[in-house]
Amino acid sequence: MKASDCKSISDVREQIDLIDREVVHLIARRFEFVKKASDFKKNTEEVKAKERFNAMLAERRLWATNGGLNADVIEKIFKDLVQYFIKEELKEFENKDSIRANL
Ligand SMILES: C=C(O[C@@H]1C=C(C(=O)O)C=C[C@H]1O)C(=O)O
Numbered sequence: 077m078k079a080s081d082c083k084s085i086s087d088v089r090e091q092i093d094l095i096d097r098e099v100v101h102l103i104a105r106r107f108e109f110v111k112k113a114s115d116f117k118k119n120t121e122e123v124k125a126k127e128r129f130n131a132m133l134a135e136r137r138l139w140a141t142n143g144g145l146n147a148d149v150i151e152k153i154f155k156d157l158v159q160y161f162i163k164e165e166l167k168e169f170e171n172k173d174s175i176r177a178n179l
Pocket residue numbers: 109110113122123124125126128129132157158161162165
């Protein structure tokens with residue numbers, strides 16, 4: 077449904093809820109890839125991948141601007157999200173590391 081097809085506020089909210097549910101589902105799917113990334117890393121610096129982190133934020137700023145969104149706001153969302161994921165990836169990496177150490 078397009079925004080212009082909405083006939084009431086409940087139509088609007090129904091679509092917003094659907095979209096947000098998809099967004100959360102996509103974030104959960106993204107999380108699976110982030111955890112997998114730890115398989116290809118040798119140390120915690122590689123897990124944090126500062127260069128990739130900065131390059132990603134710059135790219136998402138461009139995507140935001142191209143989509144008519146505020147680049148600072150979108151960057152902040154991704155910064156918070158990726159910082160959360162880095163913590164989770166570090167946990168994943170350390171778990172695998174301790175399994176490797178006990179082999
Ligand atoms: C997934 C990676 O590891 C970390 C998490 C990232 C993310 O959530 O997109 C990006 C870079 C790293 O900070 C990666 O190196 O690609």
